[in-house]
Each structure stands twice: as structure tokens, then as C-alpha cells.
């Protein structure tokens with residue numbers, strides 16, 4: 001069974017000039033439409049954040065099990081699944097954001113990619129490189145590096161947990177029989 | 178705590194506790210796919226559930242309406258793939274002759290007040306017209322719905338809009354929704370449901386409710402849900418349908434409550450390329466019209482086309498103006514034929530085509546060329562949606578009047594005697 005508690009290294013996706021979280025990162029900044037013809041998930045990782053100022057080298061820096069933290073309205077724009085799959089390809093295990101675009105949220109949940117809505121993301125005392133522990137079911141976050149508990153995120157809904165545990169939407173359907 | 182209409186409908190279809198922001202599993206009364214994306218639903222289904230059956234073929238439908246009959250090989254192949262799958266699964270197909278899927282579901286009573294309907298049509302939230310939850314979704318979501326009879330949905334917040342005042346013909350439900358759209362803007366109800374109240378709203382008939390609900394997408398709404406009137410409930414009861422109409426609790430919680438005054442509302446029009454860029458028709462400068470499209474899920478009902486015929490009767494469309502009328506469904510088409518309405522339109526110089534989405538999707542009844550000015554009764558006028566020309570959105574009355582004058586115009590109330 002997939003774990004309900006995840007531990008990993010954090011990437012806080014901030015603007016290099018202001019050091020503030022970037023809001024409204026759209027699907028073109030996450031995964032540019034020039035690479036939409038790619039169909040194998042493994043090949044999508046290299047394009048993640050390929051169009052986001054200051055983060056073009058993200059695929060080189062990111063590692064298996066990393067956790068990405070973003071601002072509000074993450075993944076607005078088109079319905080491309082690539083914008084979710086490119087993170088899975090890199091082994092990113094969780095995306096935390098102030099809020100998500102509606103279609104992005106649907107795509108992520110349906111493909112079993114863990115995403116967590118974190119309304120207090122701006123106040124969370126975390127920086128890139130910190131190690132955090134996240135309880136998906138409770139929405140609890142702990143900064144292991146500093147030993148501090150952070151404000152709670154919205155916990156996974158039953159639906160999200162069902163699909164995540166099964167693997168994806170279709171695996172969940174099979175599990176229903 | 179009290180619940181809004183959408184919250185109550187969802188609550189009646191789930192075991193989970195419904196509240197805004199929560200994601201819940203819901204049981205689906207109807208799962209559908211149209212020719213657009215239908216083939217992808219089939220491919221997804223066969224890839225993930227090879228040899229398996231859909232959950233309940235009686236609640237599962239194909240409705241072909243985008244490209245009918247197919248005029249590209251790709252559409253023909255996709256439609257046929259759906260037909261073969263349907264035969265194997267015992268699913269009913271409303272084929273290329275049937276008309277717009279959402280209207281078929283509304284008029285055949287597949288969709289019912291208080292019910293839940295999903296499909297691949299992004300304007301399926303039109304079901305809000307009868308106080309029903311309708312939602313367009315992607316092909317994997319619909320394949321899952323075919324297999325399980327369920328989907329998940331994030332419970333939206335609801336905005337309550339009260340409309341004060343009344344209007345008279347030649348103002349119609351289309352003008353009302355264009356006016357509201359102008360006030361709300363393209364993202365004014367983003368991700369929210371909208372409930373409509375007021376004397377004029379109560380009075381709207383099924384056709385006007387359909388028109389109003391069909392434009393919820395244009396203000397970013399999940400759906401515009403209109404509390405069903407006695408007339409709506411009777412319409413479905415007379416069909417022998419069993420259903421549970423849903424109304425908001427008196428203490429329902431809304432994210433926003435708005436009021437608009439529409440006393441004496443004049444006919445409105447949306448300027449290209451934004452459906453929410455609306456003004457009263459009589460405030461526009463003189464604009465020459467090249468083509469007129471009357472139809473779509475917004476204004477393709479019997480009532481709409483009858484209005485067009487009443488205005489055009491005994492007159493000719495302006496020289497050089499191309500007027501296209503597309504009934505929404507085969508049933509509508511049949512009644513128009515029987516009542517001599519198609520004859521009236523024919524004599525005034527109108528092109529009448531077989532039912533379907535017509536000018537709205539993929540140009541089944543032609544597109545606009547560069548610089549061409551079209552007035553359309555549909556719900557979208559984005560760049561490129563109906564060709565490379567400029568599309569204005571208006572009511573059937575305004576579109577018909579413009580057909581005669583050859584300029585964007587609407588009727589002074591006194592000229593027309595409505596039956």
C-alpha cells in the first residue's frame with residue numbers, strides 16, 4: 001500500500017528576484033507546448049519548469065522523492081496531462097500549493113499524483129533544501145530540519161486517498177470490480 | 178446548516194458529507210459521450226477494461242451532434258467506433274440524425290430535475306436549466322463513469338443572484354443572460370455555481386431556462402442552476418418520470434449574494450470576441466451583417482425557430498445576407514415541418530439544415546471568412562470558434578431582425594405581434 005506519510009527534500013518555487021512564492025504558474029510554464037508531442041512519461045521530466053524564469057535547471061537539480069512547494073493557482077491554463085506527468089517522471093513525490101487550477105487538480109488526482117492544497121503556504125517556515133514530513137490524511141506538516149510543526153494543509157479527501165492508494169483512476173475502477 | 182441546490186443534489190447522490198471545497202464520490206444518473214471525444218472514451222475503456230461491460234447500459238448514451246452526418250473521415254471513423262462499441266455493450270446511440278445531445282436528454286427526460294448527468298460536452302452544465310447537475314468532463318473521466326457509474330466532484334460554492342424587475346418581448350431570456358454576463362464578466366463566477374431568483378426567473382419557460390443555463394460556462398461557472406418551476410416539474414411528471422426536484426434551504430450558505438435590476442431590459446448583444454462584452458443592441462453603431470446563424474444549444478428550440486419564422490414571414494432576407502437555421506433536435510425539426518414553419522423560412526430565403534450543433538461546432542453548416550460579420554444565437558464568439566470572421570451573439574429576435582435589415586438591429590416592440 002502507498003504510504004500515507006511522505007518524507008522528502010523541499011523545493012520552494014520562488015521568484016529569484018523577490019524571493020517570494022510565484023503565483024499563477026500556468027501549464028505552459030510548467031511544460032511548454034513545444035514538447036506536447038512527447039508521449040513517454042520518462043521523457044517528460046527534462047522539460048519540467050522549462051519555461052519558468054529562474055527554474056529552467058530544475059530537472060537537473062530535482063531528485064527522487066523531492067517535494068515541490070508553489071504559490072496559488074498552480075497549474076492554471078490548458079488541460080495537458082504532461083504538466084502533471086513531468087513531475088512524476090522526475091520522481092517528485094508530492095506537490096504542495098496555495099491552490100490549484102481546477103483541471104490540473106482533476107488531472108493530478110486522476111493520475112494518482114499526490115497534491116496538497118496549503119492555504120497558509122505563504123507563512124510556512126520552510127526553505128529549499130529543508131527535509132519535511134507530510135501526513136496526507138491529516139494534512140500535518142513538520143519541518144524535520146528545524147524540528148518545527150507547520151500550519152496544517154487541507155487533508156486528502158476520501159476520494160483523493162482512494163485513487164492515490166489504488167494507483168490511478170482506472171486502477172481504482174478495477175479495485176471496485 | 179442549510180444547503181444550496183447543487184449541494185443538495187450532490188448530497189442525494191453520495192454517501193460522503195457534502196460541503197463546499199470537499200471532494201465527493203457521486204452516483205451518476207446519466208453518463209454520455211458525444212462524437213467529439215466519444216472515440217477516446219471508447220479507446221480508454223477498452224484499454225483499461227478489456228472485455229468488460231459498462232456499469233449500466235440503460236443509463237449510458239452516445240449522442241452525436243458535433244459533426245452530423247460526418248463530413249471528415251476522422252469524425253466518420255470515430256462515430257463508427259462508438260456505434261460498434263455501443264452495439265456490443267447494449268448502449269443506445271442518438272445518432273447523427275438526433276440533434277444536440279443535451280437537448281435530446283432534456284426533452285426526452287433522460288436528464289431530470291434533481292439528477293446528475295455527465296458527458297464529454299463542455300456545455301453539459303446546461304442541465305441547470307431544470308435544476309439538474311450536469312458536467313462536461315475529459316475522456317478518461319467519462320470512461321471511468323461508463324465503467325463505474327460514478328465520478329468524483331469538488332463541491333463548489335454557490336453565488337445567489339436575484340433579478341429584480343421584468344421585461345417584455347422583444348427582450349428574451351437570451352438578452353437577460355447576455356446582460357448578466359456583462360455584469361459578471363468572463364470569470365465572474367469562476368468555479369462556482371450560480372442560483373438565479375426573481376419574478377422574471379420564475380416566469381421563464383423551459384426554452385428560456387435552457388438559453389440562460391447554456392451560458393454559465395461563459396462566466397466561468399460550474400453551472401447556472403435554476404430552481405425548477407411548477408411548469409418544469411409538470412413537464413417531466415406528464416412524461417411519467419419519477420424524480421425528486423431540489424430547492425435550496427432557506428438558510429443555505431452562499432459565497433456571494435448579488436442583485437441586478439433589469440426593469441425594462443432592452444435587447445442585448447455580445448461583441449466579438451468576448452461573450453461577456455455585452456451592450457444594448459441600440460447602442461451599437463450601424464454594422465452591416467454578412468451572415469446570420471440561428472440555432473445551437475443556446476437558441477435552437479422549436480420556440481426560437483418559430484420566433485424567427487414569425488419575424489421573417491412574408492419578408493425576404495436582405496440581399497447578400499446568408500441566413501442559416503439549424504433546429505436543435507430531430508423532434509424540433511419534425512414539428513417545424515408539420516407546422517409549415519420550414520416552408521415559411523424557405524420562402525424568405527433561409528437555409529435550413531438538419532439538426533445538430535450546426536454553425537457552433539466545426540462549421541457543419543459553414544464557417545465565416547476573414548472580415549465576415551456574423552450574428553449568431555450561439556454562446557461563444559471567441560476568435561476562430563465559428564471561422565475567421567467576427568461573431569456577435571444575440572437573441573433569435575435580434576438575429577432575425579438583422580437578417581431582414583442586413584444590419585445589426587433589433588425589433589421595436591410594436592412591430593411584432595407575438596403568438
Ligand code: SF4
Nearest residue numbers: 300473474534537538
Ligand atoms: S451547440 Fe455549440 S455549445 Fe452547444 S453543445 Fe453544440 S457545440 Fe457545444
